[in-house]
Amino acid sequence: MRIVSQLLLSILTLNNKNVLAMALWPFVIYKDKKTSENAVIRNHEKIHHRQQIELLILPFYIWYFIEYWVGMFKCKFKHEIAYRNISFEMEAYDQERNMDYLKHRPYFSSWKYFKIKIKKNAKRT
Ligand SMILES: [Zn+2]
Numbered sequence: 001m002r003i004v005s006q007l008l009l010s011i012l013t014l015n016n017k018n019v020l021a022m023a024l025w026p027f028v029i030y031k032d033k034k035t036s037e038n039a040v041i042r043n044h045e046k047i048h049h050r051q052q053i054e055l056l057i058l059p060f061y062i063w064y065f066i067e068y069w070v071g072m073f074k075c076k077f078k079h080e081i082a083y084r085n086i087s088f089e090m091e092a093y094d095q096e097r098n099m100d101y102l103k104h105r106p107y108f109s110s111w112k113y114f115k116i117k118i119k120k121n122a123k124r125t
Helices: 006-012 039-054 058-074 079-084 087-095 110-124
Strands: 002-004 021-024 027-030
Touching: 006 021, 006 027, 021 039, 027 039, 039 058, 039 087, 058 079, 058 087, 079 087, 087 110
Parallel strands: 002 027
Antiparallel strands: 021 027
């Protein structure tokens, strides 16, 4: 369900101006109408909805914020690096231009990205 509200998005993101949209199942909140019509952004948010559904919503957000905060501590509080290294975001950014992705996406595909992230981090240490 689409909601276009810059105010709501500002409140939910603590006024982060870089956020264009946010998937809060069953809603997607978009910054403006133009953003809500962007096929790539819509696909990105639909991927998050699929991730949220398969983790029964609440565990998704718990896992998401754990990964975010672990990332924040690891990269010395650089938001963009921590955010882009969340396995759910890695999958969504990797597949957002693949408009058929959700038609053939295997269940729990985020797990694949989580494993990639763990392997990448293991190589660094
Ligand atoms: Zn995202």
